[in-house]
Amino acid sequence: xxxxxxxxxxxxxxxxxxxxxxxxxxxxxxxxxxxxxxxxxxxxxxxxxxxxxxxxxxxxxxxxxxxxxxxxxxxxxxxxxxxxxxxxxxxxxxxxxxxxxxxxxxxxxxxxxxxxxxxxxxxxxxxxxxxxxxxxxxxxxxxxxxxxxxxxxxxxxxxxxxxxxxxxxxxxxxxxxxxxxxxxxxxxxxxxxxxxxxxxxxxxxxxxxxxxxxxxxxxxxxxxxxxxxxxxxxxxxxxxxxxxxxxxxxxxxxxxxxxxxxxxxxxxxxxxxxxxxxxxxxxxxxxxxxxxxxxxxxxxxxxxxxxxxxxxxxxxxxxxxxxxxxxxxxxxxxxxxxxxxxxxxxxxxxxxxxxxxxxxxxxxxxxxxxxxxxxxxxxxxxxxxxxxxxxxxxxxxxxxxxxxxxxxxxxxxxxxxxxxxxxxxxxxxxxxxxxxxxxxxxxxxxxxxxxxxxxxxxxxxxxxxxxxxxxxxxxxxxxxxxxxxxxxxxxxxxxxxxxxxxxxxxxxxxxxxxxxxxxxxxxxxxxxxxxxxxxxxxxxxxx
Numbered sequence: 001x002x003x004x005x006x007x008x009x010x011x012x013x014x015x016x017x018x019x020x021x022x023x024x025x026x027x028x029x030x031x032x033x034x035x036x037x038x039x040x041x042x043x044x045x046x047x048x049x050x051x052x053x054x055x056x057x058x059x060x061x062x063x064x065x066x067x068x069x070x071x072x073x074x075x076x077x078x079x080x081x082x083x084x085x086x087x088x089x090x091x092x093x094x095x096x097x098x099x100x101x102x103x104x105x106x107x108x109x110x111x112x113x114x115x116x117x118x119x120x121x122x123x124x125x126x127x128x129x130x131x132x133x134x135x136x137x138x139x140x141x142x143x144x145x146x147x148x149x150x151x152x153x154x155x156x157x158x159x160x161x162x163x164x165x166x167x168x169x170x171x172x173x174x175x176x177x178x179x180x181x182x183x184x185x186x187x188x189x190x191x192x193x194x195x196x197x198x199x200x201x202x203x204x205x206x207x208x209x210x211x212x213x214x215x216x217x218x219x220x221x222x223x224x225x226x227x228x229x230x231x232x233x234x235x236x237x238x239x240x241x242x243x244x245x246x247x248x249x250x251x252x253x254x255x256x257x258x259x260x261x262x263x264x265x266x267x268x269x270x271x272x273x274x275x276x277x278x279x280x281x282x283x284x285x286x287x288x289x290x291x292x293x294x295x296x297x298x299x300x301x302x303x304x305x306x307x308x309x310x311x312x313x314x315x316x317x318x319x320x321x322x323x324x325x326x327x328x329x330x331x332x333x334x335x336x337x338x339x340x341x342x343x344x345x346x347x348x349x350x351x352x353x354x355x356x357x358x359x360x361x362x363x364x365x366x367x368x369x370x371x372x373x374x375x376x377x378x379x380x381x382x383x384x385x386x387x388x389x390x391x392x393x394x395x396x397x398x399x400x401x402x403x404x405x406x407x408x409x410x411x412x413x414x415x416x417x418x419x420x421x422x423x424x425x426x427x428x429x430x431x432x433x434x435x436x437x438x439x440x441x442x443x444x445x446x447x448x449x450x451x452x453x454x455x456x457x458x459x460x461x462x463x464x465x466x467x468x469x470x471x472x473x474x475x476x477x478x479x480x481x482x483x484x485x486x487x488x489x490x491x492x493x494x495x496x497x498x499x500x501x502x503x504x505x506x507x508x509x510x511x512x513x514x515x516x517x518x519x520x521x522x523x524x525x526x527x528x529x530x531x532x533x534x535x536x537x538x539x540x541x542x543x
Contacts, residue, residue: 062091062112063244064103065236075129075150077110078102082148092236093244094156095127113156115245117186124160124174126153131161139166156240157183179330182218182271184243185210191245204245207264215268218242218333219261219297221284222275223250226304230320234275234302237324250280255287262293271333271537272297275320277305278367282515285534286364289343298535300333307516309367309446313467314339315539318450336537340468341366342443343531346514350524358522367515368447369528371422371504372438373415373480375511379518421508426474426499434494438477441502441528443467448487457492470530471498502528 067074067086074083077096090097093113098106113125129150137144137152138160144152154161158177162170176183190206209215220242224232231249238247248258261270274284281301288296302320303311312318344365350358419433433439444467445452454465454473465473476494477483485491504526512521 061107062096062110063093063239064089064098065092067097072130072133073148076102077128077130077150078105080129080150090130093239094125095130095154095240097130113239113244114186115243116189116191120187122157122174122176122185122187123172124155124170125157126167127156128153135161137161137163137166139163139169159241179241179327179334181212181214181216182242182330182334184217184246186243189243189245204260204264207261209265209268216271217261217265217268218246218271218273218330219258220247220273220275221250221255221258222248222302222304223280225251226276226280230304230322231275234304234320234324237326238273241326241330250276255284256291259284259288259291259293259297262288262291262295262297266293267295269295270297271300273300273302273329273333275302275304277303278307278310278516279305281310282364282366282517285341285343285366288534289364289531296535298338298537300336300537300539302329305516307449309449310341310444312450313444313446314536315541317539332539332541333537335540337540339536339538340533341536342468342470343534344443344472344528345531347527347529348521348524349527350522358524363514364531365441365443365514365528366534367444369441369512369514369526370438370447371506371510371512371521371526372418372436373477374438374440374448374483375513375518376414377480378513378516379511379520415510418510421506421510423505423507424474424496425503425505426497427501428503431474431496433476433496435478436476436494437479438483439496439504440475440477440493442473442475448483451486453486453493454495456486456489457495463498468533471500472502472528473498474502500530502526 067083067088067090074086074088074090074097075081076083076088076099078098079102081099083097083099088097088099089103091112094110096106096110096112129145129152131145131152131154135144135152135154136142139162142163144161144163152161152163153167155174155177157174160170160177176185184207188208188210189204190208192203192205207217220235220238222231222234224235235247235249246261250258259272272284274281281299285299301308301311301314301316302324303317304320305311308318346363346365346369348361348363350360415437417435418437418439419435422439424431424433424439440447440453442454442465445454445465447453453475474496476496477486478494482491482493486493506521506523506526509520509522511518512526513519
């Protein structure tokens with residue numbers, strides 16, 4: 001029978017063949033499939049709103065985070081019970097608290113801090129109880145929350161506190177307090193909810209100027225995973241003081257999307273506060289340049305990295321506090337001095353490797369470039385940090401890792417005789433190199449967590465250094481042990497010269513790092529030339 005012949009052992013004209021199961025695929029079918037895939041990708045990208053600023057919608061649910069164990073007593077905003085051992089959550093936007101059983105009621109009964117509004121008259125948004133330690137009444141100037149329980153009020157916009165009995169004496173309208181010039185009021189924010197979008201966030205569609213004197217809004221950008229999750233704390237603290245739409249997490253949106261604030265408010269100048277290490281700051285500055293923003297926003301820093309060299313130079317400190325003092329940071333930004341930081345382009349022109357042409361790449365540098373042993377240490381550290389065995393991260397632990405990898409290089413000396421692997425040209429002139437293991441090209445007077453390499457040694461043998469003069473300083477380092485000596489001021493580097501154009505021709509592969517981001521570079525040419533300067537904020541209250 002024909003049916004059984006299809007399962008027979010011997011070949012039969014009635015047996016199934018491949019073309020009966022799979023139809024023939026021609027060029028037209030294949031090209032059509034490619035077109036459909038490409039269109040699907042761009043449609044998905046458009047629906048996901050990557051080019052827009054995603055704003056979390058708190059109209060239905062609060063932004064809950066676990067309560068931290070502190071000296072402050074916490075009370076549930078619904079049942080008013082004392083939260084023993086800090087078991088509960090609080091909203092990092094408006095400040096209400098709830099125990100686990102009352103979270104659903106809190107979402108239904110208590111509204112959160114409004115991101116957008118149709119009314120230009122802003123009322124105080126009073127939140128009862130759980131006032132900060134040391135709070136004083138705005139009316140009578142006496143201490144608040146002196147009795148246990150959920151008593152007294154605080155406005156989550158102007159941050160003013162009042163006694164329950166004094167609440168009627170304060171004006172109904174909120175003036176947004178001492179940081180008014182940095183806050184985007186809800187009536188200035190225009191959002192849209194795209195029906196059928198793949199994400200459930202609101203999209204920021206427009207921002208208008210409220211017409212206030214000296215209004216310069218602040219946008220806070222941070223990665224919540226940075227600095228042993230210190231970035232999450234920074235984001236949380238600033239949501240209390242600003243419009244939550246002004247606080248952007250880089251794990252959800254990349255810098256180009258965050259910097260759309262500049263496009264929406266142009267030609268108004270905004271300020272950008274970046275919480276992160278040197279790599280994150282470089283990422284934001286490069287994104288700002290590629291977007292060709294006009295005007296380009298000046299940048300302030302909360303240091304969350306290991307070295308934090310640019311933060312040190314601009315006066316924002318070598319490390320962040322475990323508990324960010326947001327009022328002080330906002331005051332420092334208000335009083336900061338505007339300056340310029342040189343931006344340098346690094347063109348990496350690779351030669352053929354294993355018979356294959358490696359594409360050329362372009363990077364941007366703001367702090368320094370190094371080739372050799374310190375880049376090798378940074379590369380080893382980054383490989384460790386990206387591995388599955390890196391389960392605990394802190395600034396101290398990271399410094400210990402750097403110490404271990406630096407000590408390893410004392411023994412292995414992977415970058416020994418670096419001078420034989422490359423040629424160095426400063427403004428077109430070839431430099432004769434002594435025996436060394438690293439070359440560092442400096443834009444700022446800080447390297448390796450605060451070491452001012454160019455200033456070491458005799459004053460008469462060097463010219464002054466500046467981060468906004470269009471000139472680079474180039475130094476050499478003998479070894480990993482020499483780095484340790486430089487860290488404690490027991491030695492000096494080799495000054496190789498200053499130049500406006502630096503060119504390095506690599507004859508063999510070598511580790512390279514730009515602003516703390518390392519990789520292994522195959523033979524080729526590195527050209528470093530000046531692009532322009534970008535605005536930065538210098539902390540005038542640096543201690």
